[in-house]
Amino acid sequence: MSDKKGRNLEIYFMAAVIVILFSSAVMNYVEMSEHPNAVATDAPTPPAGSYVIHVVATQWEWTFIYPNNTTSAGAFSVPVNREITLIVTSMPSEQGPGVIHDLYIPQMDVQVYAVPGQNNSVTFEPTHTGSYYFECVEYCGEYHYEMRGYMEVVAQ
Amino acid sequence: MSAYVTTLTIDGAIVAIVSIIIFALYLVLNSRKDLISKMANAEGYDSEGQFVRDYVAGKPRELGLSIFVNDDAKSLGMRYIVTSLFFFFIAGAFGLTMRLSLTSPNPSLLTPDEYNVLLTEHATLMIYMWAVGSALGFGYYLLPSHLKVFRDIRGVFSSIGYWLWLLGGALILVSHSSVRWYFYPPLSLQLNQNGGGLYAWLSVLGIEILFVGLIITSITILFIILFDRSPEVKRNQFTLFTWSIIFTIIMILVSSPPIMVGFALLFYDYFNPIFFTAASHSVLLFTILFWFWGHPIVYIAIIPYFGLIYEIIPKFTGKQIFSYKSGVIGLGLLLILSELVWGHHLFNSGLGFAWVLFFSTTSFLVVIPSAITIFNYIASLWSAERIRITTPMLFVINGIIDFIIGGVVGVMQSAFPVNADVHGTYVITGHFHFIFLGITTGISFAAFYMLFPTLSGGRKYDVKLARLHFYFTAAGSMLMSSAWLLGGFLGMPRATAGYFPFFQPYQLASIAGGFIIGIGQIFFLWNMGKSWLKAPSVDNQNCLEQVNVISTEMTGGAQ
Numbered sequence: 001m002s003d004k005k006g007r008n009l010e011i012y013f014m015a016a017v018i019v020i021l022f023s024s025a026v027m028n029y030v031e032m033s034e035h036p037n038a039v040a041t042d043a044p045t046p047p048a049g050s051y052v053i054h055v056v057a058t059q060w061e062w063t064f065i066y067p068n069n070t071t072s073a074g075a076f077s078v079p080v081n082r083e084i085t086l087i088v089t090s091m092p093s094e095q096g097p098g099v100i101h102d103l104y105i106p107q108m109d110v111q112v113y114a115v116p117g118q119n120n121s122v123t124f125e126p127t128h129t130g131s132y133y134f135e136c137v138e139y140c141g142e143y144h145y146e147m148r149g150y151m152e153v154v155a156q
Numbered sequence: 157m158s159a160y161v162t163t164l165t166i167d168g169a170i171v172a173i174v175s176i177i178i179f180a181l182y183l184v185l186n187s188r189k190d191l192i193s194k195m196a197n198a199e200g201y202d203s204e205g206q207f208v209r210d211y212v213a214g215k216p217r218e219l220g221l222s223i224f225v226n227d228d229a230k231s232l233g234m235r236y237i238v239t240s241l242f243f244f245f246i247a248g249a250f251g252l253t254m255r256l257s258l259t260s261p262n263p264s265l266l267t268p269d270e271y272n273v274l275l276t277e278h279a280t281l282m283i284y285m286w287a288v289g290s291a292l293g294f295g296y297y298l299l300p301s302h303l304k305v306f307r308d309i310r311g312v313f314s315s316i317g318y319w320l321w322l323l324g325g326a327l328i329l330v331s332h333s334s335v336r337w338y339f340y341p342p343l344s345l346q347l348n349q350n351g352g353g354l355y356a357w358l359s360v361l362g363i364e365i366l367f368v369g370l371i372i373t374s375i376t377i378l379f380i381i382l383f384d385r386s387p388e389v390k391r392n393q394f395t396l397f398t399w400s401i402i403f404t405i406i407m408i409l410v411s412s413p414p415i416m417v418g419f420a421l422l423f424y425d426y427f428n429p430i431f432f433t434a435a436s437h438s439v440l441l442f443t444i445l446f447w448f449w450g451h452p453i454v455y456i457a458i459i460p461y462f463g464l465i466y467e468i469i470p471k472f473t474g475k476q477i478f479s480y481k482s483g484v485i486g487l488g489l490l491l492i493l494s495e496l497v498w499g500h501h502l503f504n505s506g507l508g509f510a511w512v513l514f515f516s517t518t519s520f521l522v523v524i525p526s527a528i529t530i531f532n533y534i535a536s537l538w539s540a541e542r543i544r545i546t547t548p549m550l551f552v553i554n555g556i557i558d559f560i561i562g563g564v565v566g567v568m569q570s571a572f573p574v575n576a577d578v579h580g581t582y583v584i585t586g587h588f589h590f591i592f593l594g595i596t597t598g599i600s601f602a603a604f605y606m607l608f609p610t611l612s613g614g615r616k617y618d619v620k621l622a623r624l625h626f627y628f629t630a631a632g633s634m635l636m637s638s639a640w641l642l643g644g645f646l647g648m649p650r651a652t653a654g655y656f657p658f659f660q661p662y663q664l665a666s667i668a669g670g671f672i673i674g675i676g677q678i679f680f681l682w683n684m685g686k687s688w689l690k691a692p693s694v695d696n697q698n699c700l701e702q703v704n705v706i707s708t709e710m711t712g713g714a715q
């Protein structure tokens with residue numbers, strides 16, 4: 001490979017890399033604007049018409065508070081084809097103080113930190129009924145791995 | 157809690173015994189030092205340190221216990237190299253134990269608490285003691301030769317830096333903390349088995365001490381480069397390894413002050429929790445201080461090895477590197493851009509649209525210098541008439557492949573929509589193990605093999621065993637990290653002592669990979685033991701210390 005040929009090849013290669021990166025950045029921007037995730041709010045104002053569930057993480061359990069103020073621990077259910085908003089925070093329990101957790105529902109593309117002293121909200125819309133697993137993916141102490149369960153998506 | 161007291165007592169006893177042995181050794185070596193001082197006086201020297209340093213300067217140095225009392229740059233280099241190798245084996249054993257416990261979906265061999273302790277120590281020790289330690293080691297060892305230093309006068313500072321670094325690492329090791337390598341409060345403030353562990357504060361203290369050592373060392377190496385190098389070595393004649401160490405040091409000095417303050421405030425919180433508590437609404441502040449350092453540290457663990465690859469390739473292709481200029485520019489840009497991407501570790505914490513957009517865009521940008529560097533390697537290999545496929549060269553080629561895989565996954569997870577799906581899963585673990593095993597670990601071993609004839613005073617390593625070491629390490633890490641990537645894409649969470657049973661196939665595959673790596677390291681130890689027992693048979697030069705020597709005859713003892 002001559003010097004000049006190598007230099008040209010380097011330029012083409014870098015140009016290709018930059019084009020790929022640029023298109024990824026644009027796609028990233030478009031996707032992000034459509035699906036903002038994990039937004040921190042002090043006093044959350046969920047979108048009107050959304051089915052709002054308050055989620056409280058403690059060591060080591062998820063508690064879900066439905067719009068009608070009933071609660072469920074370790075598992076929850078949501079209606080299908082309806083916009084759902086989760087407002088997530090972390091609280092102390094008899095096991096210990098509020099620490100950072102992270103609620104992750106893989107099949108819904110939903111991931112949001114539960115931070116003590118902060119409310120994070122996330123919105124999604126399930127389109128199929130069924131049962132979906134969720135888990136805590138921010139290390140939160142001894143029984144971190146047990147903070148997992150199933151979300152049931154049920155017909156309205 | 158009483159279990160903690162027992163383990164700490166046992167640790168205390170072990171530490172005490174080891175200290176006594178070290179003290180005895182120290183006495184022996186000290187009497188030898190008296191002898192040296194007599195010799196120094198006879199030669200007309202005031203200080204025996206200066207005498208030793210002049211006596212050994214620029215000459216090949218052999219590995220031996222004396223490196224722990226002599227404080228010339230080469231001894232310091234060997235001290236870091238052997239210490240970091242020692243910690244590599246400790247932390248590696250921790251990693252394998254964790255894998256063993258994960259064979260079943262519910263914690264089996266280890267209790268969740270023991271798992272969390274090993275998780276914390278594996279990560280912390282691998283990063284601070286292995287990756288950083290070995291980079292500093294090669295820096296101290298090679299720079300005096302690359303820069304033809306004309307004086308070696310900074311031994312005292314170097315030595316203080318080393319001992320503080322080691323003390324910090326030892327405190328982390330005995331603290332049994334389960335704070336993970338993140339040290340996130342309020343968890344790290346929770347001083348019991350539920351949270352950070354009874355002695356979590358000790359690990360905070362340890363890491364702060366380690367940082368002080370690291371800063372002293374960094375400044376010392378920078379001074380060696382700036383003020384002690386031979387005037388005939390101009391800036392445009394620096395080896396690429398020298399540049400990589402300069403950039404690494406700048407990165408350490410720029411990125412560590414915020415987290416050192418963070419650790420100090422965290423320590424303060426143990427007495428009076430006012431900084432990182434829910435009530436103060438500043439829990440996320442610590443995570444930001446942490447990642448402002450936490451991202452650069454992963455590049456600190458990679459740039460020196462990129463520099464080493466630039467030194468290794470020409471020795472086996474018999475040709476200069478494709479482009480010196482792109483080499484310097486690539487590494488320099490890597491330094492600048494990777495200071496600006498730390499937010500990509502906190503995408504889902506509630507940073508908000510503007511910040512997330514900023515950090516994902518800068519994370520795309522950081523790929524540009526990485527691509528320049530990789531292109532440079534491949535072009536250098538491509539344009540060579542002939543490549544001698546030695547063991548170090550195999551490690552280099554494998555490292556380049558692993559880095560490409562890890563880097564592509566890195567760009568993918570920098571896109572926010574993808575990140576929401578992979579953050580906190582084994583995808584991340586796969587991403588960085590590809591890079592840490594391929595580049596950091598692989599290149600350390602490559603350089604170690606190349607230095608072997610010098611370190612061992614003219615011995616040859618066993619090529620067959622070295623090849624086995626390479627093939628097991630490379631194949632094992634490919635299997636382990638690929639299984640993690642696949643499982644992670646299905647949502648397999650990382651840092652957990654147990655998992656949903658349907659993830660078991662991915663866990664088992666990665667466990668198999670982990671054990672293949674482990675077996676590979678046994679070949680390494682066996683090789684070292686076997687080769688060291690043989691009589692010296694080659695001359696004790698190595699080509700890694702020689703600058704711009706590219707003729708194929710000059711490949712030293714590396715096979």
Ligand code: HEM
Pocket residue numbers: 454455457458500501519520522523526562563564566567569570575578579580584587588591592
């Ligand atoms: C090619 C450029 C790279 C890009 C774009 C990149 C991107 C990322 C991103 C976005 C994350 C965060 C993932 C998450 O937790 O959600 C991450 C994590 C990580 N990266 Fe990279 N990375 C790159 C290169 C490297 C290199 C060279 C290393 C050095 C070994 C490295 C080591 C790590 C580590 C250790 C983590 C995990 C930290 C943790 O959470 O424990 N990365 N990387």
Ligand SMILES: [Cu+2]
Pocket residue numbers: 101102136137138139140141144145147
């Ligand atoms: Cu958790």
Ligand SMILES: [Cu+2]
Pocket residue numbers: 450451454497498500501
């Ligand atoms: Cu990063």
